[in-house]
Amino acid sequence: MPASRKPLILLAVTWLALFAAAAVGQERARTTIDVSEITPGMRGYGLTVFRGTQPERFDVEVIDVLHNFRPNMDLILVRTDHPTLEHAGTVAGMSGSPIYLDGRLAGAYAYGWPFGKDPIAGVTPIASMMAEMRRPVRPDSFPGADRLTPLPGRRRSRARETSRGGGPPARLAGLRPNFGETHRTAFSALDEYARGRTHGAAASRPVVGPRGMRRASTPVMLGGMTDGIANLLADRLEPFGLVALQAGGAATPAPSATPAAFVDGGAIAVQLIRGDINATPIGTVTHVGAERTIAFGHPMMNAGETGLPTGTARVLHVLASESRSFKIAEGATPLGTLIHDRQPAIVIDHGVQAETIPIRVRIHGIEGAPKTEWNVEVASHRVLTPVLTFSAIANAMQTTASDHTDVMFTARSTVQLEGQSPIEIEDVGYMAGGPNDTRALSGLRLFDLMDIAYGNPFVETRVRRIELDIDVRFERDVFEIVDVATHTAEVDPGSRVYVRVVLRRHGEADRVRTFPVDVPMRAAGQTVQLTIQPGNRVNLEQPQARNLDDLIAMVHRRLPATTLAINLRMPSRGLSFGGHVVRDLPASALDTLQMVNDTENSRPFVTYERQLHDVGSVLSGSARLSLRVRQTPRHR
Template sequence: MKLRTLCSVFLLGLLAATWPSAVPLYMSIDEVRPGMTGVGRTVFEGDRVDEFKVHILGVLRNVSAPKRDLVLARLEGGPLANTGVIAGMSGSPVYVDGRLLGAVAFSLGQFSKEPIAGITPIAEMIEAADPASSRAPVNNKGRISLPITREAMAAALGRVFARFERPFADSHSDLSLAGLAPSLRDRGAQLGVTLRPIATPLSLAGFHGATRDIIAGAFRDSGFVAFAGAGDSSDMIPSRVEAAKQPLRPGDAVGVNLITGDLSMGATGTVTEVDGDKVYAFGHPLYNLGPTQFPMTRAYVYTLLPSLASSMKVAMTGETIGTFKQDRSTAIAGTLGDGPPLVPVNVSLRTARGLEKKFRFDIVHDQMFTPLLTYVSLLNTLSAYEREFGAATFSVKGTATVRRHGDLSFEDVFTGDSPSVGAATYIVSPLNFLLSNDFEQVELDKVDL
């Protein structure tokens, strides 16, 4: 009996010693070798996650910042031979030997003949998205110059982006390509300099031509591709009910709403990883704002728009399923659950013809985006229902409720050519200074006009 027990203990010990340890879920960048093949996942149409092949070419060191590396890869499969890397693919997860390597996040820019992409390592995405305290006031760097033109908007967005480290290598001497022969490293380094974040589709619904051009032109300089889309597409998504019963999956399309309601503005990309209620996406920043409170939504891809310049997913945002709380250089990240509080802007408009209209826009609460998006929303609404050019008169009256500080009252009359610009500027100017003041973080509860 004792001999049998000793043999059993010996066998158990032998099995424990020889049993392989658990394989890590993630592949580190030090394990990557040229010639490896993997599988990527993304949505090309609808909400079905499709797979494509990934051929690893090498590792680009220090390409997106000091000690920020990228994996260079060639993509194959699905429509990629005709479209190249597609705007909206940002965040598409890549798996090698069943382990998550990272997110497709960079491309060679316009007119590329092959779908060559840069993959952001998942470790850098998770590290950058660690919880942090609320963002400090942006002060005058994030303050918008009013009235807002395309140039003023682009300059303000650029000033905020400039607060962060240089995001990309400028010279091939800034980086190196690991894993290849020395004769090929310089060529790979030169290739790395041309890599930039994959463009982010930006859907604009309810904006008329002039206002849409202002927004599209300003955001284009920051890597967004704006297009005229539809509003909240929750009711139009065929599998909305079924999808609501499923957790968000790696490879799913995901949206970030900036405006909802009678106007909508939202960006779309792809989910890289879901860890419990934590969601990591994009593999590059939305706007590198740091801590944020932006609505996380489902998204639906209606079709692909192939282009020799830059193909894109025509996608719309849907129902809110959580909050994006971090907007960092290597990822946007958030949690599933309730959406963040938004700033409701309620507008009652009576036209010269006696027509009465009521509008509501829910805008993200952000030191820079709240005044900017409030301005373009008001300008768009006033211009759409009254004369955009020529003599006209607007009588403006209303309040803005500032938490812990009461109401800010508005009452004035604007007349002459393009009075809509003066009226929108009058409302947004004090909000702009309050939200970017140097002394206290201000929370705007609502605007009623």
């Protein structure tokens, strides 16, 4: 090609690109209306599903525009006109319903007044939502998700490559990394996340906004759950504006009745749990683009990039209520992934299939139970997955064995982490009120492993599968630690003192176990505390983890509830390093070591002299006493 023609071709290509961009901008201008063009009294219509899958029209009239309602976001106030809305007012589940003025898309039905008598709604402007629709995602988001529509020139692949380097994971859901220093329960991540959102206030405090116009609540349809688990999940989700409703959630309609694609004004589902039980937040689609869909007109949890599975939904009924009206709906066809959870909208990518975690729970020892095996898939997210997994486990337990009597259990967990051999771990526990007392299940060590997978600072991995077998026995094989005593409260350094521990079992005489405890010489002149407690309440002094294998080993070393721990708290302190610990350091040595080792390389801990005894029964309670150690032994 002659060199003289290359500039002309480049210029032509540039003009074509500019023309195409201008055409797109003009088309958007023709199909959407800006807030500046909206005036009081304008009339239009909205689209939403009142029953089934087909959107219906409802009339709207503009009241006015509320400027600067949220940061960088106005709000359009409208009055809605439809027989259902006149009766129901603001309806949870309508969030995202597109509102059209002058034949153009103005925004999404999204806000309402609590206990408002008139059908007044707040509409999130479409410009704010479209800005989120165009927002890119970080390349390291959504571990394990499949990109179903590869970019030109690329083969289908995982949406995010798994790193085996030493750097920290890119996504910790805004929580601290997990260094294995404390036991994590099913609720640890959710509670920590809630405290962060409320700036340290109580985790149960709602975070949907101050008094006044609030975003329409997002109903979470619960299906296949007991009342107890439904109430527990409702309490945990309420602070995030998610209203859990025991109203079903799994769809089994005929294929012809199942919507296979998103449509403007159609119902949309976020599939947190699916399978034998279901938890499905429901909203409405605002606008469907070529590759992405926007919905809700407000955040679900305002969690940023989340990677939760989504799908179409079917509405069964709109239930009118003075306190809170809502759509009763159920998930239909899985489709896409929630990639952005932002203030103006949630954004769905049609070409990404979210990672889910298959979980199988089998209950053994319940003769004649009609169902003993439960299978679900839960969404993969550091904050939500542990409490969703717990809900599935506890629901299986309550449904299979609903007896209100003493229950002992042995839980054998097999957790598959990416890049690791299956991890097997066993926990034993006691339920005082039968399966309805699920507190013991929330402390299973599989939740430690789960949080390590999401939050470890060494490699990026994820939970691939969980299998849990629970053996149930209807008995009360448990001792309560009720007292501890010695023959004297003042002892010699270097002496041996005999400690009498009183163990109580319901319906039996108290048992007294005597254990020898050696008093170290370094305790001379000090008052030391002796604590008797179950092993599962002991926080062992362990070396700092240097890799993922170390974190897994720390979980294995945690003590079971059948271990009686005798802890003598010493006045000295120690330091934990990577791979080893140094105990009983004098104050001068501790200061010197901390000066030459920064806080990332060493962590101080209180030193304990500890004895461990397996009593063969689950222990509860605790007891403690103080011992005064003489400066010098009496015989000297």
